[in-house]
Amino acid sequence: MQLYTFWRSNAAFRVRVALALKKLAVEEIEVDILSGKQFDPDYADVNAGHAVPAFVHDGNVMFQSLAIIEYLDDIQTEPRLIPADAKERAYARALALVAAADAHPLVVPRVRKYLTTQLGANDATVKSWCSHWASEGIATYERLLTRRPPTPFALGETPSIADICIAGQIVTADLYKQDLSAFPRVEALGKRCFDLPEFAAAHPFQHPDYREI
Ligand SMILES: N[C@@H](CCC(=O)N[C@@H](CS)C(=O)NCC(=O)O)C(=O)O
Structure with a gap:
């Protein structure tokens, strides 16, 4: 599992907390969005949205923090972050x-x-x-x-x-x-x-x- 992240990113914060609550280890890759690294071709290949976070699992790239958190809840249900009801x-x-x-x-x-x-x-x-x-x-x-x-x-x-x-x-x-x-x-x-x-x-x-x- 890899997470493209940035220390100041609020959206990445959400995913980092979710990963930690689920005790999922992840390799963090910093993308300096203050100096424009989100537009580098290498990163644009990862997330054409030019934003962090992006999350890679089993060769699939995901983006949008809430979609990533929902995915984490699907692959590891406990602790549940999105209620069943x-x-x-x-x-x-x-x-x-x-x-x-x-x-x-x-x-x-x-x-x-x-x-x-x-x-x-x-x-x-x-x-x-x-x-x-x-x-x-x-x-x-x-x-x-x-x-x-x-x-x-x-x-x-x-x-x-x-x-x-x-x-x-x-x-x-x-x-x-x-x-x-x-x-x-x-x-x-x-x-x-x-x-x-x-x-x-x-x-x-x-x-x-x-x-x-
Ligand atoms: N709705 C997206 C927001 C993604 C987003 O805008 N991330 C910011 C950092 S918190 C970013 O990378 N911004 C780059 C920019 O504004 O150029 C999510 O929840 O993942």
Whole structure:
């Protein structure tokens, strides 16, 4: 198993946590998406989407973090990250998509680059943009977790794909130095997640290449 990843990548964080929870060993290959390595022909052959993560298993290449996590759940069912019950599965996927489909895509390098190179935004404006959308994602999660409080994880006793994505949204907030105290349910869920070594080790702050950008 190989994972094309990058220390700061939120989508790769999701897959790294899922692999760790399932205790699946993987060879990690760093693709420096800040210096444009996602566009190198060698990597474009792996993922024509020019993004990380990409996951290789038995000669098959997969991309899109949530699709990879679903695949991992198929090939190794325990611990289950996507509930068996249809209604619970829909809720888990919906919570996951708040980060993966709504909030996170607004802060990825290609968006930041377009803001600076095409729209003339300076660093402060880009940071403000990213902080705003990171915070909106957290606020959405706070409302959702208020409506259905975690017990103690979003769907029950063990972490699921929903907790992985909420934790990823917290990682984005951490990268933008956001104070989560106004979001107590998210903050408490995040503490529960990051108390687990599988989540803690995947946080970009723990990566040897971590630097402030
Ligand atoms: N929806 C995709 C997002 C993939 C994605 O955008 N990854 C970012 C890093 S988190 C990336 O590689 N971006 C490259 C770029 O924006 O140029 C997933 O969940 O895998």
